[in-house]
Amino acid sequence: MATRSAPGEGRELLSTHDPAGEAGRAALEALLADALERPVAIAAVVPLSGGANSMTWRLDLAPTVPRGPERVIFQRSANGLGLTRRVQAEVMRRAAALGVPVPPVIAVPAPETGLGDCVITGFVEGEALAPRWLRDDRFLSARAALPGQIGAALARLHAPPPSHWDDLPLGGGSGAALLETMFETYRRIGVDVPAFDLAFAWLRPRMPETPPTALVHGDFRAGNFLVDTRGLAAVLDWELPHFSVPEEDLGWLCVQAWRFGARLPVGGFATREALVAAYCAAGGTVEAQSLWTWEVFGNLKWGMSCLQLADDHVSGRVPSIERAAIGRRVSEVAADLVHAIARGDL
Template identity: 50%
Template sequence: MAAEQTELTLATIADATPATVADVLGAPVTRVEALSGGASSATYAVDAVRGDGTLWPLILQCAATGSVAEGGLPRADQARLQQIAFAAGLPVAEVVRVLAPADGLGEGFVMARLPGEALASRWLKLPDYAPARAALTGQCAAVLAKLHQLPMAAAAGLALPAGSTVELLDRMFANYRRFGVESPVFDLAFAWLRERVTDRPASHIVHGDFRSGNFLVTPAGLTAVLDWELAHLGDSHEDLGWLCCNSWRFGVWQNPVGGFGQRDELYAAYEAAGGGPVDRDRAALWEVWGTLKWGMACLQLGDDHVSGRLRSVERAAIGRRVSEVELDLMHMLKFGSV
């Protein structure tokens, strides 16, 4: 990053107050509370008041830096995709309002606030969520099967990133080189993938970040799938592999499906729900790919902080997790899985 770039902070990106959000909604707002919304978003719980005087629980989510990086999915298109998924019966929050430039809050939108716990470290371990953990593998499989059955034409007009598998791998490698970092483990992982990847055109709408940490969960199970900003056109097996990456097990490593289930159960439930046959070797390849992709995200977030583009202790801490990814990759390349 150029040294002369202006330093940004989340506070300067989205100055969300009851008054500013009320202007956006055209309704009274009694509370706006900043939440932990992930590294790419500034997220707020909003309590608004409907015309009949009842509580209107909402979520305001803005791009953390005010705008989406070049090549990313614009937040307005993310909102439209969420509405498509909502209309198709997927567990997604209904979008209420897409932000306009005049709103002064950057790219983003307002959606319904749904019940559930988002912190995977809680619902993966607390006794009250044992029934949810027992149900989640089948529920996640059914959601992915329904998502992957949507025709790609449903996303016509949206700026969903797309590319064949080889094109996507080339882009990820070019991004890696951009950081000027030399990691022998990452180099080996890229070489391993190049030897095994079969070039396939994009064939499905893919969530791109379907994992523990992006679910709302009650003791009864899954209530919503969050964070659609990495959605794109690609290979359906990508979502299956990403869900099984070790980073998304939050320490419950013996349950490879998000810390709560087993791969064979996930694949069987996905096929039974109409998601199509699962190629086990292809899903395993995407698990390696996903682990490496998370490593690229760690590099990016660390670079955001170190370069001064967006000073954030959270981003700096995630940047240090590159070493964890390297350990996972070495184990996978030697033993086949984590």
């Protein structure tokens, strides 16, 4: 899947650090042998960064004749939240059929394997850490190509009607309904952030009440792309797809947090105008007048994510210093929201 840096990267690990111990390694080897239709031995297990909801490992397979060494990605849910890996895998397969670049799904282990809620995908070369591909001169051409590639990927994902995905247990709703669900979470947590109160009040009369028109990725942003020297290699992290409108994905891509200190509003690498032009050139349609509303919604959604992660730690549900540290970013988002609503830009 990626060259995500993490402790242990670049060195072999002892079996005690495997994702499921010796029994898990044997189960993985048997599963891979069946999926790849050849004998498989795992030579090394390398942990990769996986986000708040996932644990991720790269499995280096021993050389076989006539094939050489191969790598695959093993990803397992960390907390049981979000869609199951089996549903995520099916969304990825269908997205790939639409022309969206995604890591190929190799296998979804059955519960009886004892491996947990997990998926095995192919390894795709590329850089997932956005600050690297945003700044490194090796990715200069890639950054120039990204607006067109990303616009096209989103347009392809959004093209089918919701009925294309009807057999999958996916949620969603109108913009107004999504905002109300977020507000209920805000009240449940019980922490008052005046800038969030302002944002909810500003958004409430502006969010559409019309039904969803497409499946959205839900977390389409810099940091969830694999980028190589030619541009977009794969779209990662299919944990949050749901029914909404295209503007939700487009606005989320423009959230301040996903610029990683770079100047340009679309993930630090493009202008809003370039993104919309690329999206429309690939067959997508967007209501330009509502895009800013969804960008403000996206900034609030990120702020609520920070608040939720902090609450996970403080409540004891998921004790985690990382979640507590991310929670401190609520103040950054509060400042962004006030600026965005007052100035009409961010």
